[in-house]
Amino acid sequence: xxxxxxxxxxxxxxxxxxxxxxxxxxxxxxxxxxxxxxxxxxxxxxxxxxxxxxxxxxxxxxxxxxxxxxxxxxxxxxxxxxxxxxxxxxxxxxxxxxxxxxxxxxxxxxxxxxxxxxxxxxxxxxxxxxxxxxxxxxxxxxxxxxxxxxxxxxxxxxxxxxxxxxxxxxxxxxxxxxxxxxxxxxxxxxxxxxxxxxxxxxxxxxxxxxxxxxxxxxxxxxxxxxxxxxxxxxxxxxxxxxxxxxxxxxxxxxxxxxxxxxxxxxxxxxxxxxxxxxxxxxxxxxxxxxxxxxxxxxxxxxxxxxxxxxxxxxxxxxxxxxxxxxxxxxxxxxx
Ligand code: UDP
Numbered sequence: 180x181x182x183x184x185x186x187x188x189x190x191x192x193x194x195x196x197x198x199x200x201x202x203x204x205x206x207x208x209x210x211x212x213x214x215x216x217x218x219x220x221x222x223x224x225x226x227x228x229x230x231x232x233x234x235x236x237x238x239x240x241x242x243x244x245x246x247x248x249x250x251x252x253x254x255x256x257x258x259x260x261x262x263x264x265x266x267x268x269x270x271x272x273x274x275x276x277x278x279x280x281x282x283x284x285x286x287x288x289x290x291x292x293x294x295x296x297x298x299x300x301x302x303x304x305x306x307x308x309x310x311x312x313x314x315x316x317x318x319x320x321x322x323x324x325x326x327x328x329x330x331x332x333x334x335x336x337x338x339x340x341x342x343x344x345x346x347x348x349x350x351x352x353x354x355x356x357x358x359x360x361x362x363x364x365x366x367x368x369x370x371x372x373x374x375x376x377x378x379x380x381x382x383x384x385x386x387x388x389x390x391x392x393x394x395x396x397x398x399x400x401x402x403x404x405x406x407x408x409x410x411x412x413x414x415x416x417x418x419x420x421x422x423x424x425x426x427x428x429x430x431x432x433x434x435x436x437x438x439x440x441x442x443x444x445x446x447x448x449x450x451x452x453x454x455x456x457x458x459x460x461x462x463x464x465x466x467x468x469x470x471x472x473x474x475x476x477x478x479x480x481x482x483x484x485x486x487x488x489x490x491x492x493x494x495x496x497x498x499x500x501x502x503x504x505x506x507x508x509x510x511x512x513x514x
Contacts (some may be wrong), residue, residue: 187210200414236284246287296330312476382457407437436475
């Protein structure tokens with residue numbers, strides 16, 4: 180029996196596609212995806228029942244048509260640009276796409292009486308870390324337009340709750356990583372900037388040596404520490420958040436991580452163990468805007484959503500990414 184129709188924006192993207200699959204195959208939801216396929220991949224939507232509307236979320240006519248055609252009970256919003264460096268050089272692109280465009284979704288929700296919104300937010304909304312691990316009560320002072328573009332939407336959602344009773348869950352991801360456990364879908368970004376896929380591509384000889392961005396940080400081994408959380412655990416958190424709002428839950432923000440940090444060097448060592456091959460590495464300058472350490476305190480997500488990550492070992496995460504890269508598509512979608 181269907182549990183309602185969920186509209187997923189950006190459902191053909193990395194985290195979106197894993198969530199769509201879980202919503203349909205495990206949670207019994209009917210799903211409509213809206214994706215302009217600029218970064219998303221048609222092939223990342225593997226469940227046949229999913230309806231894909233190829234359109235931009237800022238296109239009010241397309242959004243209105245979706246809401247008049249389907250009885251949308253909840254929206255999960257992923258569609259966004261996510262390159263921090265680009266957000267610094269072209270902030271308007273980020274404010275337009277990440278902050279302004281979702282207003283179209285919110286207008287349609289208000290008009291059609293849909294009051295449940297799950298937002299793919301980020302730990303970048305906190306800015307420079309003041310305490311570790313970071314709780315949801317950490318101050319929010321982003322240090323780049325990407326973080327601001329997401330934080331502004333959090334504020335808009337807060338105001339929409341106050342004014343219209345439109346409830347939301349802000350899910351603040353730490354470092355999304357890994358691929359589906361069966362290797363069917365995974366991470367295919369262009370350009371790829373993330374650590375784990377770049378390590379694995381370096382191992383496969385597809386790119387030159389991995390550049391470690393900075394080895395003089397005030398951490399035990401001098402490299403940056405991040406909290407890598409498996410993409411299927413993230414997907415499950417969205418399903419939990421939807422169920423939570425469906426049961427009448429109030430608006431909340433939850434960190435999603437594992438609570439465990441791994442340094443760049445530790446990730447490299449883990450990748451060597453998983454692949455059985457040396458990782459070609461060179462040491463470079465620090466990357467601008469990278470704090471030394473980002474680790475989540477995820478106890479609130481457990482308390483309020485009943486969510487806990489199942490995969491907390493970095494080698495386990497890397498194994499799934501390696502499986503995807505050695506699958507039939509070699510870590511790339513055809514379309
Ligand atoms: N990193 C690196 N070399 C790379 C890519 C990333 O040393 O080619 C480092 C980066 O400085 C950060 C960590 O790996 O400390 C994770 O970076 P990623 O881009 O995967 O995620 P972010 O933390 O920026 O969201």
